[in-house]
Amino acid sequence: xxxxxxxxxxxxxxxxxxxxxxxxxxxxxxxxxxxxxxxxxxxxxxxxxxxxxxxxxxxxxxxxxxxxxxxxxxxxxxxxxxxxxxxxxxxxxxxxxxxxxxxxxxxxxxxxxxxxxxx
Numbered sequence: 737x738x739x740x741x742x743x744x745x746x747x748x749x750x751x752x753x754x755x756x757x758x759x760x761x762x763x764x765x766x767x768x769x770x771x772x773x774x775x776x777x778x779x780x781x782x783x784x785x786x787x788x789x790x791x792x793x794x795x796x797x798x799x800x801x802x803x804x805x806x807x808x809x810x811x812x813x814x815x816x817x818x819x820x821x822x823x824x825x826x827x828x829x830x831x832x833x834x835x836x837x838x839x840x841x842x843x844x845x846x847x848x849x850x851x852x853x854x855x
Contacts (some may be wrong), residue, residue: 738796738844747810751822754780755757755852759780759782759818759819759820760779760781760782760786760789760790760793760817760818760819761778761779761780761818762778762779762780762793762815762816762817762840762844763776763777763815763817763844764776764777764778764780764813764814764815764816764841764844764845765777765813765814766811766812766814767810767811767812767814768809768810768811768812768830769809769810770809771813771818776847777844777847777848777849778848779844779847779848783823790819791842792836792839792840793817793819793824793840795836795839796815796824796826796836796837796840797836797839798819798824801830802826802827802829802832803832804829805829805831805832806829806831806847810829810830810831811829812827812828812829812830813827813828813829813830813833813837813841814826814827815827815828815837815840815841837848837849849854
């Protein structure tokens with residue numbers, strides 16, 4: 737059985753995932769590495785909490801294509817977002833997961849794991 741390919745979708749958040757006009761659905765997947773396994777995290781905040789997440793999403797440069805990754809056995813991150821009825825998707829090699837991308841990924845991972853920030 738082969739390793740998951742970084743261009744395989746993790747399930748783009750659908751309209752029903754982002755409930756209402758203020759809805760936000762964010763999914764993050766990390767694939768690759770030596771074992772080639774995929775890990776997934778997601779959040780679907782609502783109300784005032786959704787506005788915080790929209791701020792994190794808005795800071796990400798969705799229209800910029802990240803440079804390709806280098807080397808074998810590296811992680812690749814797939815970030816998929818639906819804000820209202822707009823979809824965003826980006827695939828970022830581990831070595832280029834920086835700035836607002838890293839902030840968004842870490843926030844999703846912390847929220848989905850139930851860990852307090854900094855744990």
